[in-house]
């Protein structure tokens with residue numbers, strides 16, 4: 001059954017939430033009094049439609065329906081989840097919660113607030129037990145962390161429901177057990193931001209130099225191991241204890257201004273803004289967003305390949321999305337979107353990636369005939385001994401493609417497949433491949449007959465696909 005999310009406030013963050021839910025098959029209702037809200041959400045959604053599917057090697061669920069409502073009541077009535085993302089003002093959030101609970105007393109409400117504690121949000125609420133913080137990160141459609149912060153008044157059952165639904169749309173709910181201003185991640189980011197402001201204020205570094213210091217060094221480490229695991233390694237064989245003994249005392253040295261914040265004088269704001277213009281003013285916000293999204297996708301896909309950090313999470317979500325392969329003529333062995341890291345200097349899918357997608361298609365055919373991971377672990381498999389590829393039309397990042405596979409020869413040790421890569425939008429055949437695989441023993445590394453159940457399945461498919469050679 002399709003689930004419905006109500007998004008109250010359709011700005012930067014509300015638009016990202018709308019995209020995350022829609023692209024995971026939820027229906028979404030948005031309320032925002034701003035006359036520009038529909039356009040803004042539409043633009044965020046355009047970016048998200050291009051970006052999110054590239055993270056996965058399988059198709060996402062069919063997109064849900066998006067509607068814009070004339071009132072909060074219309075948006076929230078009967079919704080499975082209400083995500084409040086209005087401007088960061090406590091009085092406004094209180095008014096919005098009152099309207100939501102008047103319209104639907106049972107509504108489950110998460111607030112995107114970056115800094116308010118849930119107990120502050122709950123002040124004066126008709127039913128505090130249904131309100132919690134669900135703090136996302138921009139862009140919400142790509143970054144998986146959501147800080148879920150209940151107060152003691154929040155119903156623990158509501159928190160569990162919230163965590164399950166966030167997980168189902170590929171998000172990682174970090175349950176913050178004890179409420180605190182600005183939660184966990186914003187406190188950490190603000191510590192770095194505060195130091196960055198001092199460095200600009202004191203003419204130690206420009207905005208670009210500070211960004212380089214982060215992106216060429218510890219920013220890369222943080223993205224894959226975080227803070228403590230990184231420092232554990234920095235302690236060498238003696239690990240964390242040695243690291244703290246060596247570098248801990250430095251925290252008391254005058255390296256840091258700690259909680260002092262430079263005064264945001266007109267002069268400092270102008271200095272930062274003009275340095276930022278010089279650094280990035282040649283790109284529009286939408287262009288910067290696309291650059292950011294492309295980089296995030298490439299990094300997260302690399303982490304997927306390693307099965308670590310955000311990559312592990314996306315792999316698990318992908319496993320929950322994959323549909324069993326239907327028997328058919330042809331077999332739809334791949335259904336996916338071409339990712340940015342598969343394109344080359346010519347601005348299209350690189351020739352090497354065609355080999356990759358047809359190889360992935362062959363893996364699916366193998367699993368379908370019973371030569372799956374368990375079979376391979378038992379010491380039997382197929383090796384490709386010959387493959388030819390015909391490149392018929394250009395393929396670009398963001399395009400959804402399918403690979404249609406047929407078994408054209410399936411007797412003895414041979415498993416021959418004819419694959420066609422097809423643009424899902426218009427059915428154009430983009431490439432084709434003829435691939436001959438030979439059954440092998442992984443022990444002797446030589447050819448051998450397949451197990452009888454695999455030989456039977458291969459022969460069945462060859463017969464099913466026989467007239468399509």
Ligand SMILES: NC(=O)C1=CN([C@@H]2O[C@H](COP(=O)(O)OP(=O)(O)OC[C@H]3O[C@@H](n4cnc5c(N)ncnc54)[C@H](O)[C@@H]3O)[C@@H](O)[C@H]2O)C=CC1
Nearest residue numbers: 009010011012013032034085086087088112113114136138
């Ligand atoms: N921008 C960011 O990087 C992040 C922001 N947040 C949080 O998300 C929330 C929203 O922030 P942004 O999207 O950045 O702000 P924004 O200014 O882009 O969007 C806020 C939206 O709320 C709408 N709004 C105002 N009153 C409303 C009402 N009564 N009913 C419905 N909509 C109303 C405005 O028209 C506007 O479109 C804030 O609580 C903020 O702390 C959380 C994570 C990151």
Ligand SMILES: C[N+](C)(C)CC(=O)CC(=O)[O-]
Nearest residue numbers: 113114136137138186189
């Ligand atoms: C600047 N900010 C406090 C609104 C940032 C966030 O809350 C999270 C993010 O996306 O960086």
